Amino acid sequence: MTWTDEEIRDDGFDDWLDAVATGEGYYLECPDGHASLPPRLVCPDCGATDLSEALLADAGEVVTYTIVHVGTGAFDDQTPYVVAIAEFDGVRITGLVRGVDPDDVETGAPVEVTVGENPATGDRVVVHRAR
Amino acid sequence: MSRVRVAGVGLTEFGRTPERTGRELFAEASARALDDAGVDREAVSALHYGNFMGALGERQGHQAPLMAEAAGLQCPATRYELACASAGAAVRGAVQSVRGGEADVVVAGGMERMTNRTIEETTEALAIAADELFEVRAGVTFPGAYALMARSYFERFGGGPEDLAHVAVKNHANAVPNEYAQYREAIAVEDALDAPTIADPLGLYDSCPVTDGASAVVLVSESYAEANDVDAAVAVVGSGQGGDRLALQDRTSPARTPATDDAAAEAFADAGRSREDVCAVEVHDCFTIAEVCALEGLGFYDPGEGVGAARRGETTADGDLPVNLSGGLKAKGHPVGATGGSQVAEMTRLLRGDHPNSDAVDGTVGLTHNAGGTVASAVVHLLEAVE
Numbered sequence: 371m372t373w374t375d376e377e378i379r380d381d382g383f384d385d386w387l388d389a390v391a392t393g394e395g396y397y398l399e400c401p402d403g404h405a406s407l408p409p410r411l412v413c414p415d416c417g418a419t420d421l422s423e424a425l426l427a428d429a430g431e432v433v434t435y436t437i438v439h440v441g442t443g444a445f446d447d448q449t450p451y452v453v454a455i456a457e458f459d460g461v462r463i464t465g466l467v468r469g470v471d472p473d474d475v476e477t478g479a480p481v482e483v484t485v486g487e488n489p490a491t492g493d494r495v496v497v498h499r500a501r
Numbered sequence: 502m503s504r505v506r507v508a509g510v511g512l513t514e515f516g517r518t519p520e521r522t523g524r525e526l527f528a529e530a531s532a533r534a535l536d537d538a539g540v541d542r543e544a545v546s547a548l549h550y551g552n553f554m555g556a557l558g559e560r561q562g563h564q565a566p567l568m569a570e571a572a573g574l575q576c577p578a579t580r581y582e583l584a585c586a587s588a589g590a591a592v593r594g595a596v597q598s599v600r601g602g603e604a605d606v607v608v609a610g611g612m613e614r615m616t617n618r619t620i621e622e623t624t625e626a627l628a629i630a631a632d633e634l635f636e637v638r639a640g641v642t643f644p645g646a647y648a649l650m651a652r653s654y655f656e657r658f659g660g661g662p663e664d665l666a667h668v669a670v671k672n673h674a675n676a677v678p679n680e681y682a683q684y685r686e687a688i689a690v691e692d693a694l695d696a697p698t699i700a701d702p703l704g705l706y707d708s709c710p711v712t713d714g715a716s717a718v719v720l721v722s723e724s725y726a727e728a729n730d731v732d733a734a735v736a737v738v739g740s741g742q743g744g745d746r747l748a749l750q751d752r753t754s755p756a757r758t759p760a761t762d763d764a765a766a767e768a769f770a771d772a773g774r775s776r777e778d779v780c781a782v783e784v785h786d787c788f789t790i791a792e793v794c795a796l797e798g799l800g801f802y803d804p805g806e807g808v809g810a811a812r813r814g815e816t817t818a819d820g821d822l823p824v825n826l827s828g829g830l831k832a833k834g835h836p837v838g839a840t841g842g843s844q845v846a847e848m849t850r851l852l853r854g855d856h857p858n859s860d861a862v863d864g865t866v867g868l869t870h871n872a873g874g875t876v877a878s879a880v881v882h883l884l885e886a887v888e
């Protein structure tokens with residue numbers, strides 16, 4: 371017996387993915403201007419609780435990346451694949467890099483954040499698409 | 502405040518022993534520690550036990566009382582989970598309980614059984630030390646996370662794979678005489694550089710192995726040692742712990758590990774010692790780049806200077822500051838939840854003079870550094886030979 375046959379969403383996180391998927395990605399901003407990503411009730415930098423949604427910048431750039439040759443179960447048939455941390459006007463997001471040959475990725479490369487699918491699991495995954 | 506002495510240490514031979522249960526591994530390490538201490542089991546008033554992935558690796562939760570039972574201890578037991586820093590945190594909890602006067606004799610340590618599952622399952626279990634929503638689901642593996650740090654370091658400060666290869670060569674050389682080490686073969690720089698890539702820019706020889714093993718230390722108050730004539734020649738003189746945001750994306754720089762800075766600052770202030778006093782260091786080198794970040798975070802090198810330390814011969818066994826004389830996680834092995842206790846055990850042996858590499862130690866103060874995940878947690882201890 372299970373509680374439900376439905377896929378359980380992660381409040382905040384899946385809502386954020388929904389927004390990123392439609393090009394309306396956001397981050398959370400506290401009154402002091404600290405940025406963070408949901409789900410979050412409290413600013414991790416200063417403890418403020420009045421967090422508001424602000425639009426993510428369209429254009430980001432790769433801060434650091436790796437080409438993964440040995441993956442975990444959900445990714446092991448997709449190697450080699452590229453994971454990068456990209457920065458969007460001060461907000462950093464981790465995602466798969468797609469739309470470019472792995473050997474051509476470099477730090478500073480322009481990307482936009484979207485939502486793709488992990489073909490092995492069908493799960494949604496954050497994707498940094500080369501611009 | 503009571504001063505804390507290390508009365509005894511015990512380790513299993515680190516390696517690949519998939520059939521050995523966790524309870525058997527910890528029973529062996531704790532028996533060796535109690536024998537080394539010459540302390541009665543009945544005197545032990547608590548077990549502080551570290552373990553990371555036992556719920557996945559052995560389908561065993563609630564491990565602490567099971568391990569007390571395996572060790573033949575009739576006392577309360579608590580498990581500490583802080584990813585790869587679990588046993589460091591357990592030792593710190595034990596130190597604090599003795600200092601606070603709550604306990605006179607305690608056992609601390611940890612255990613991890615890792616090779617009884619497939620490589621994919623163990624890789625997946627290790628990955629859960631990262632942020633599930635923002636890192637693991639985006640394909641970040643444990644080596645991948647350190648690769649993100651390594652590339653960031655190289656681009657900000659310079660250095661490259663050849664510098665890291667020298668770290669691996671050094672730690673393998675140190676492991677050769679260590680009877681507890683998993684890999685007791687020397688390697689050459691070319692071996693490391695020619696090894697397959699696991700997460701670019703890191704190769705197979707930049708990574709620690711997957712290891713089964715357990716560690717235990719018996720800590721006693723100085724007053725107990727004196728009253729009971731316990732030979733405990735090493736004291737724990739400083740303890741510190743630092744924390745940071747869990748995900749790399751939320752750190753100011755992926756090339757720096759400030760949790761280590763904080764843990765070291767607290768431990769040095771606690772001990773009233775300076776970095777110049779330290780004659781040997783065991784740092785958390787789960788990957789070669791981690792040793793570099795650790796040495797800089799601990800304050801032995803300025804940012805950007807640590808990457809060439811092994812290549813320049815400064816951290817080799819005959820260098821000014823020998824680092825990872827045990828072989829480190831890289832060559833001695835990394836049974837994740839046992840490592841912090843193993844570092845304290847090895848440093849105790851190094852300072853007492855009964856480690857095969859004790860001749861390389863020129864002084865009385867040693868430092869251990871245990872880190873969790875990508876150093877969202879760090880635990881530092883300072884040990885000193887006192888008699």
Ligand SMILES: [Zn+2]
Pocket residue numbers: 400401402403404413414415416417418
């Ligand atoms: Zn804030």
